[in-house]
Structures are given as C-alpha cells and as structure tokens.
Amino acid sequence: MSKTYEQINEKIRRGEAVVLTAEEVSRMALTMSPEEIADRVDVVTTATFGAMCSSGAFVNFGHADPPIRMERIELNGVSVSGGLAAVDTYIGATDCDSANPEYGGGHIIEDLVAGKDILLEAWGKGTDCYPRRHIRTYVNIDTLNEAYLYNPRNAYQNYNVAVNSSERTIHTYMGKLYPRSGNASYSTAGELSPLINDPECRTIGLGTHIFLGGGDGYVMWNGTQFDTSKEVNAYGIPVGNARTIAVAGELRGMSTDFLRGVYYEKYGCSLYVGIGVPIPILDADLARRVSIRNDQIETNVVDYGDGNKVIGRTNYAELRSGSITVGGRRIRTVPVSSLAKAREIAAILKSRIETGGFLLSEPVRAMPAFGAVKRLEERSVPFGGRTEVLFGAHREKDLSDF
Amino acid sequence: MKRKYMLSFPESTGDKPVVCELVRRYDICVNIIQASISPAMAGTMLAELDACAEELTQAVEFLAGRGVGVELLTDKIALREDGCLQCGNCVLACFSGALTIGAPDWKLAFDRDRCVLCRACITACPRGLFGISAE
Ligand code: SF4
Numbered sequence A: 001m002s003k004t005y006e007q008i009n010e011k012i013r014r015g016e017a018v019v020l021t022a023e024e025v026s027r028m029a030l031t032m033s034p035e036e037i038a039d040r041v042d043v044v045t046t047a048t049f050g051a052m053c054s055s056g057a058f059v060n061f062g063h064a065d066p067p068i069r070m071e072r073i074e075l076n077g078v079s080v081s082g083g084l085a086a087v088d089t090y091i092g093a094t095d096c097d098s099a100n101p102e103y104g105g106g107h108i109i110e111d112l113v114a115g116k117d118i119l120l121e122a123w124g125k126g127t128d129c130y131p132r133r134h135i136r137t138y139v140n141i142d143t144l145n146e147a148y149l150y151n152p153r154n155a156y157q158n159y160n161v162a163v164n165s166s167e168r169t170i171h172t173y174m175g176k177l178y179p180r181s182g183n184a185s186y187s188t189a190g191e192l193s194p195l196i197n198d199p200e201c202r203t204i205g206l207g208t209h210i211f212l213g214g215g216d217g218y219v220m221w222n223g224t225q226f227d228t229s230k231e232v233n234a235y236g237i238p239v240g241n242a243r244t245i246a247v248a249g250e251l252r253g254m255s256t257d258f259l260r261g262v263y264y265e266k267y268g269c270s271l272y273v274g275i276g277v278p279i280p281i282l283d284a285d286l287a288r289r290v291s292i293r294n295d296q297i298e299t300n301v302v303d304y305g306d307g308n309k310v311i312g313r314t315n316y317a318e319l320r321s322g323s324i325t326v327g328g329r330r331i332r333t334v335p336v337s338s339l340a341k342a343r344e345i346a347a348i349l350k351s352r353i354e355t356g357g358f359l360l361s362e363p364v365r366a367m368p369a370f371g372a373v374k375r376l377e378e379r380s381v382p383f384g385g386r387t388e389v390l391f392g393a394h395r396e397k398d399l400s401d402f
Numbered sequence B: 001m002k003r004k005y006m007l008s009f010p011e012s013t014g015d016k017p018v019v020c021e022l023v024r025r026y027d028i029c030v031n032i033i034q035a036s037i038s039p040a041m042a043g044t045m046l047a048e049l050d051a052c053a054e055e056l057t058q059a060v061e062f063l064a065g066r067g068v069g070v071e072l073l074t075d076k077i078a079l080r081e082d083g084c085l086q087c088g089n090c091v092l093a094c095f096s097g098a099l100t101i102g103a104p105d106w107k108l109a110f111d112r113d114r115c116v117l118c119r120a121c122i123t124a125c126p127r128g129l130f131g132i133s134a135e
C-alpha cells in the first residue's frame, strides 16, 4: 500500500505519525520486510554533521545615511563579497584574512547566530546616488535585514576514505594524514546519512523541508558537483562522492550547536553544518532504501598523497571497527564528521515531526536524472589573454560615434 | 606518586639492563609509554615511574649516575570539553591511544595516562580546544 505526502502530513498534524531514525529502521529491517515497514512507518529521519566548505550566508546590511555602495567589504577583518549591489553580501564559509587565517567566514556566521557584534568596514568609490566612500560600524543579527544561509554544496552522498602514502604528513580537510598510510579518515554518517537513504533522490528535490543548522531549511537546487555517474553497488549505493544538495534557511532560529566555524591547520576555514532530512516512506521501495546498513554502503579509499589515486574499497561497518586493510596492511580509521551530533539531529527532527511541529513538503522539481563532473581543462593563453569584453566594445563604439 | 620522564640513553648504556636494574633496586613500577632505539643502541624512552617520593628521587639519581638523561615532564594537555564537536580530528592525529572516539556513543574520550605529550592534538583540533597546562 502506498501513501501520499498529504496523508503523512495529516498524521503528523494529528500527532499520530510513526517516525524512526535511519539507524532504528535499519535495525527493524533485520526482522521485517520492506512491505511491513512501509505499512508501519511514516517517516525516517536522516542526518549529518560535518565540515561543509561550500556553505555561506547572504546578508543585507541596510542603508546608512548618507548611503554607500559597498564595493570592498570586511567583517571582523575578513574580506567578503563586494559584488552584490550596494549593501548585500555573501559570506563564504572559507573566506579568510591571510594575516589571521584562523578566523574566517564560518566563524562570522557562527558569531552572527550567537548574536555577537561584528565589525563592518566597507569602502566605495562614491557615486551620485551613493556619495559615501567609507563606513565603519558594528552590525549583529538584529540590525541586519535578511540573513540566510545558502550552501551551494552540502551533504555529499557518500565520500572517499582519505589516506596518504607519501613520505610527509599532509594537512587536508580530511584531517592530519600521516605519512606511509599511518592513518585513514572518513566523513560520512553511513546508514544515517541523508542521500544514502534515498539514493536516487525520489523524495529529496527542490523544496524539500529539512532541519538546517538547528532551524528550518529547504533544499534549493541540486548541489554543485552533482554526480550520478559513479558506479553503483549491489545495494543501489554509489561508491564514492556522488550527489549533493544546495540548501538554504533563515539564520535567525539556527543554533551554534549545529553551525560552527572551524579552522584546519595549514588548510583554512570552513563551517560545520548540521543537516537533517526526513524521508517519507511512501511505499515499499523507499522502505527498502532506508533499511540500508553500514556493511552495505561501500566507498573508495583514496590516496591524497599520490594524486588522489583509488587504492582500495571498504564499507562503513569496517570503517567503524577502527581499522581497514588496504594492500595487505592494517590502517587505523577515524571519522572526521560527528556521528554523535548526527544522531542528536536525527533524534531532534524525529521529535519535531512526532509532535506535529515539522511537516514534510513534496519537491516541486526533482533532482536531475543525470549529472557528471567536468574537469577544468587548461588552454594556452597568449600575452594579454583577455577574451573580447563588452566594456572594450562600448568604448570603441563611443569613440567612432562622436 | 606517578611522574612522567623522558629518558635518553646514550650508546654506552645500550648493552646494560638499566631499566631492569632500576626496577630491582627500588620499589618502583615502570610504565613504558613510548620507546625508540637507534641501530647503535642509543635511544629515548617516555616512561611513567610510580613509587613514593623518596624512591623516585633515588631512582632518578641512579639513572643519572648511569649516564641516562632524565627530564621530568610536568606539562599536561588541557582540553576544553564543552566546545567539542565530537568531530574526531584530534583522534586522527593522536597516536598514543590517549584520545579515542567510538562505539557505542561516538563521543570523544581522553585517557590522560596514555598521553605522550606529542602535542599533535593541539594543532589538529579545528576548534582549538587543546592547550598546555604546566603542573
Ligand atoms: S599530546 Fe599527543 S598523545 Fe597526548 S593527547 Fe595530544 S595527540 Fe594524544
């Protein structure tokens, strides 16, 4: 028997929906068929909490008197985008000041959510309608107009395991990797991870209502580097980094418990983001998908010390055992995203749905059926090198016309 | 009382059972945390010595008398646990087994007795939660 979104939402409104976390349903599946699960369960909550570098926030400062067209903008000394109209900006999670690399965009977003004052300094050339050329003041979440998170690429569907076979320690977003494959890191929440539980994105699409950074959010688009071309294993799971989602949500109402600026030594700044995605169990096919277990989710072991070569394959049950064997050698494995926090998010989302405080939304557009990631091919560039630009064309026209 | 020492053995002690003699002479418990020995039999050893204060003093004098370099390690690694993300980055960097994360709750655990003061965690934590505190 299949259900509709509306039927599930009606049960949520009445406080009667049966909600399980993805870990709970995987245990249930040991003794129950997908049909039985689909009969009994309405929603399964999935979650992840990890560093998501492709994240950021749009904010609008409001106009000062006299007004300024902010063309160069710094927040707490960190330069952020000056390319959005007069008083809009985008704070990228990895924005940072090279003189003070330990504080970056991710920390600014965290400080905004924490309600702290942030030093704003901006410069403009001065125009007829925006005469001012400099401003220096404090802003905080209450003085801003709009402030919303907009993350172009989050919640990767599966991810590589990182090792380093080279002779020196390397510092990466996957942590400190010791030489001669001295350790290995992984970053997916396994059977709890959102896009693992709906691997073909049947229910996750544009407009899907999600838990984002402690507050409410929505899936806005397919994430960048959305990839459907990865090999799929016997359980329907892509092996390695595949699909991603772009998400957005109001910053007010989010919490620093689930949004944290971080700094990786010799790498840079990023933002830890907590995401929870509810999967409606519309039919037995979805029940089967959410029943996936760690030992069925495989991923590649990639050598970050040797041109990102794939050197092996493992699964999340093995990764969580504390070591994997690659090429006959045992390597210690450690997660670099938080399973404890992901569980907390899945539980919070579960209780929000159970108590009627969170309704599901049916996507208004599905994720693309195909997506592949192109490489940046380099071409030879002659001296000067700029391709024809409109700016130059205008000028020449002006000269010949007058 | 327990004390951590970095012991440096010159080549001349390489063929003598200094540690064995130490244990036999004094009522002392030696916990070897980390040891490395070069082919020429010189080496260093991070060890925790457990005995009463008087015996400890005698033991250190004994070692010094045998040409062993003895450095008392008083630093301790401090961790501000309340800001922890349970992210695992420090565990990835920690080789002594002092920092662990795993089933069932996947929360960070810090066994200070196993810490070898290598300081790798200090730079590995993306929230900067580790520091050094002198005893
Ligand atoms: S100082 Fe070294 S051994 Fe001690 S906790 Fe930190 S990483 Fe582990």
Ligand code: SF4
Residues within 6 Å of the ligand: B083, B084, B085, B086, B087, B088, B089, B090, B091, B108, B124, B125, B126, B127, B128, B129
């Ligand atoms: S690296 Fe820092 S934040 Fe992460 S688990 Fe260790 S102490 Fe906690």
